[in-house]
Every structure is written in structure tokens, then in C-alpha cells.
Amino acid sequence: MTPPALTAPAEGPHPGGVVVLAFIATLAGRFVLTRLGLEVPILNDVRVLLYLCLILCLLLESHRIGRTAAAGGYCLLPIFGLLGYQILSASWAPSNAVTGPMIGDLAATAFLIMVYYFLARWDRDHVTRMTLHLFHIAAWVYFLAAASGRGHASNGRWAALGGGPNVFVRVMILGCITSLYLYARSGQKLYWLAPIPAFLFGALASGSRGGMAALGITAVVAVLAIRPSLRWNKIAKPLGFLVVLSIMVALTAGPVIADFVQTRFVEATVGQGYTSDRDVLFSWALRLFWQRPLLGTGINGFHAIANLGEGERYVHNLPLSVAAEGGFVGLSLLGLAWFGLWHAYIRTPRAERSLEARASAYCGIYIGGTSLFSGDYFDARIMWIMLVLAAVRPARRRGARAPADVSHPWSRVST
Numbered sequence: 001m002t003p004p005a006l007t008a009p010a011e012g013p014h015p016g017g018v019v020v021l022a023f024i025a026t027l028a029g030r031f032v033l034t035r036l037g038l039e040v041p042i043l044n045d046v047r048v049l050l051y052l053c054l055i056l057c058l059l060l061e062s063h064r065i066g067r068t069a070a071a072g073g074y075c076l077l078p079i080f081g082l083l084g085y086q087i088l089s090a091s092w093a094p095s096n097a098v099t100g101p102m103i104g105d106l107a108a109t110a111f112l113i114m115v116y117y118f119l120a121r122w123d124r125d126h127v128t129r130m131t132l133h134l135f136h137i138a139a140w141v142y143f144l145a146a147a148s149g150r151g152h153a154s155n156g157r158w159a160a161l162g163g164g165p166n167v168f169v170r171v172m173i174l175g176c177i178t179s180l181y182l183y184a185r186s187g188q189k190l191y192w193l194a195p196i197p198a199f200l201f202g203a204l205a206s207g208s209r210g211g212m213a214a215l216g217i218t219a220v221v222a223v224l225a226i227r228p229s230l231r232w233n234k235i236a237k238p239l240g241f242l243v244v245l246s247i248m249v250a251l252t253a254g255p256v257i258a259d260f261v262q263t264r265f266v267e268a269t270v271g272q273g274y275t276s277d278r279d280v281l282f283s284w285a286l287r288l289f290w291q292r293p294l295l296g297t298g299i300n301g302f303h304a305i306a307n308l309g310e311g312e313r314y315v316h317n318l319p320l321s322v323a324a325e326g327g328f329v330g331l332s333l334l335g336l337a338w339f340g341l342w343h344a345y346i347r348t349p350r351a352e353r354s355l356e357a358r359a360s361a362y363c364g365i366y367i368g369g370t371s372l373f374s375g376d377y378f379d380a381r382i383m384w385i386m387l388v389l390a391a392v393r394p395a396r397r398r399g400a401r402a403p404a405d406v407s408h409p410w411s412r413v414s415t
Contacts, residue, residue, distance in 0.1 A: 070393060075392065076117055079388075080113075085330060086322075089326055097303070120394070121394055143198060169212070176215075193242055209264075210372070281315050284306045316375065
């Protein structure tokens with residue numbers, strides 16, 4: 001006798017405010033109130049208050065999340081193994097290494113990943129849908145703030161809301177990806193593609209070469225993934241729409257950043273071979289890895305030993321940073337974490353993968369690509385979160401009807 005099919009849990013209230021709070025806590029990063037001219041003891045780091053509120057919300061909603069483990073939840077084990085190993089590596093870091101802030105960042109990353117895991121157990125697709133909408137809104141907020149002249153770096157690179165140009169470019173490209181997601185989800189309504197040229201303009205104005213290189217990596221992965229289903233009659237209209245809009249943006253707003261783009265991307269990068277000292281950082285990381293190949297220097301050992309100045313405290317490359325400070329053990333755990341996420345993702349048959357899971361995977365791949373060129377361990381948090389949302393899904397139970405699609409991401413929400 002054939003066993004009953006495993007289907008998703010019956011539909012109930014969806015997470016709402018807690019997703020918004022988790023998104024703000026994730027995007028805020030290390031934001032401190034002193035940037036606003038405020039001085040509040042203990043609460044200067046906004047993570048303290050936001051994380052406490054998140055814990056309270058999850059406790060209030062724990063009866064909705066349930067106790068059943070999520071399908072694909074095993075992919076979290078190597079991630080937490082990597083983060084735990086990095087925290088443990090403080091015990092053999094150089095005596096002059098300042099490890100406290102980095103331990104705090106790693107613990108914060110683990111906390112955020114766990115929050116999104118619990119939310120994915122509750123209703124992965126709805127949580128991902130809301131998160132993608134929030135990234136789209138954030139992209140507009142960042143773009144409009146930068147376009148108004150607020151937050152530009154001293155060298156003219158676009159930035160906004162206290163984040164640097166490398167943060168700005170990530171938000172812009174995530175805005176592009178979410179525009180494509182909204183286009184696909186709406187039944188291919190062209191107006192959802194209209195923001196893409198503006199966001200790409202903002203990405204170029206940020207001057208982030210690593211961000212643009214990561215976009216190229218993500219585009220190649222996406223084309224290889226969807227190539228079998230590509231049909232010219234399906235892509236001709238949206239592609240033509242984007243080309244026309246891009247030409248209009250280039251003609252009207254292009255002269256504003258033309259000189260900057262020429263200087264930054266062509267003359268400095270191609271003509272002069274300017275790398276923002278990434279070649280020096282990478283060579284130092286490799287040197288430290290070969291000197292301590294098994295366990296590495298311990299966290300913040302790179303800065304303590306290389307001593308390249310306050311502006312170069314980390315490697316700006318996640319695998320090389322893990323190799324230098326965690327050695328072969330850390331590098332193996334990083335590879336295992338990526339493999340676990342990939343394995344959990346492909347365990348869902350291609351035909352059953354939701355649009356939300358696919359969009360989340362591309363967001364995670366893009367942030368992973370940027371981590372090859374800029375940022376530290378905490379800057380990779382969005383990569384881990386989006387890949388977890390792509391790989392983890394609520395456990396199915398017997399005899400329940402599959403949930404209907406929610407027409408609007410804010411409908412029937414709980415806290």
C-alpha cells in the first residue's frame with residue numbers, strides 16, 4: 001500500500017512584524033547611535049535593543065513556530081561549526097589581537113541565522129517574500145538618499161544612511177534582483193523592471209568594482225541555471241524595455257557620473273592597475289596561511305601580525321580570511337557550510353522549488369560574490385541568511401493540504 005503523501009502544514013497566520021524587525025536588525029549591522037549625535041550607555045550599539053526585541057517576539061510566537069525540525073535544517077550545523085570554531089580560535093590568537101568585537105560579530109551572525117531559521121520553520125516562503133519586498137524598499141530608500149546628495153563618501157562615491165559605498169552597491173544589486181523577482185511573480189508586468197536601470201546607475205556611482213564583479217558572477221550562474229528554459233520570445237520584450245530605459249538613464253543622468261566612472265573604472269583600474277591594496281592583503285593572507293596551515297592565526301590575527309594600519313584590518317576576501325585566521329580546519333568548515341547549503345537546496349526537486357527560494361538563492365550568491373572582494377565576517381551575514389532561506393523549508397506532515405499562495409506579503413500576518 002502506498003503511504004500517504006507528505007504535504008505542507010495547513011495554512012495559518014503568517015509572520016509579520018517579527019520579519020520586519022529581523023530585517024532592520026540585519027541591515028542595520030553595527031550602526032551606533034553616536035552617528036546620530038546620541039550617547040546612550042549600553043544601547044549605543046543598536047544591536048542590543050533590536051536583538052532583545054527579536055528574542056521577545058520569537059518567544060511570543062513560539063507556539064506558532066512549533067517544535068518540528070525544518071526540512072534541510074541540517075545545513076545549519078556546519079555554519080555554526082564554522083562560527084563556533086572561529087570564536088574558539090581566539091584562544092590561540094596573538095596576545096596583541098583585539099578579539100572581543102570580532103567574537104561579538106560572530107555571535108551576532110549566529111543569532112541572526114538562528115532567527116531566520118526559526119522563521120523559515122514557521123513559513124519559509126512568506127518570510128522570504130517579505131524579506132525580498134523589504135530589500136526592494138531599502139534599495140529605493142538608499143538610492144533616493146544618495147541621489148539627493150546625502151551620505152556621499154569624501155571621494156564622491158555614492159553611499160547612504162551611514163553605510164559605505166560597498167554596502168550601498170550590495171543594496172542596489174539586491175534591488176535589481178528583487179525587481180526581477182517581482183516581475184516574475186506579478187505575471188511579467190513590465191513596470192517592476194523599471195527600477196533596474198536606476199539601481200544599476202547607483203551601483204556604478206558607488207565605484208565598487210568588487211560589487212560589479214560579483215554581479216557578473218551572479219549573472220553567469222543565473223544564465224547557466226535558466227539556460228535550458230530561455231526562449232527568445234519570452235525575453236525579447238523585457239530585454240528591449242530595459243535597453244530603452246537604460247539608454248534614457250544614460251542620456252539624462254549619465255553625464256553626472258561619467259567622469260567619475262571613467263576615472264575609477266577605466267583609468268585607475270585598467271590603466272594604472274589600482275587594486276585598493278587588495279593584492280597586498282591577499283598576499284599577506286596567503287603568507288600567514290602557509291606559516292600556520294592547520295589552525296591559522298586565530299581571529300584578528302591577520303591585523304595583529306600584518307599590522308597594515310587601521311584601514312586594513314581584514315583581508316576583504318572571506319575564504320582567504322578564513323584560511324589565514326582559521327587555517328585548513330576553518331577553510332574545510334567554510335567549504336562544508338557552502339556544500340551543506342547547496343545540498344539542502346537541491347534536495348527540493350527543481351519543479352517544487354518556489355520562486356522565493358530561487359530569488360533568495362541568487363541574493364545569497366551575489367552577497368557571497370561580494371565577500372570575495374570586500375567586507376569581513378559580519379558583512380557575510382546576509383549571504384548566510386539568504387542561502388538559509390533558500391535551503392530550509394517547513395517540515396511537511398502527513399495528510400495536510402498544501403498551503404495556498406498568499407496574494408500579498410503583508411496579508412494575514414501575526415506579530
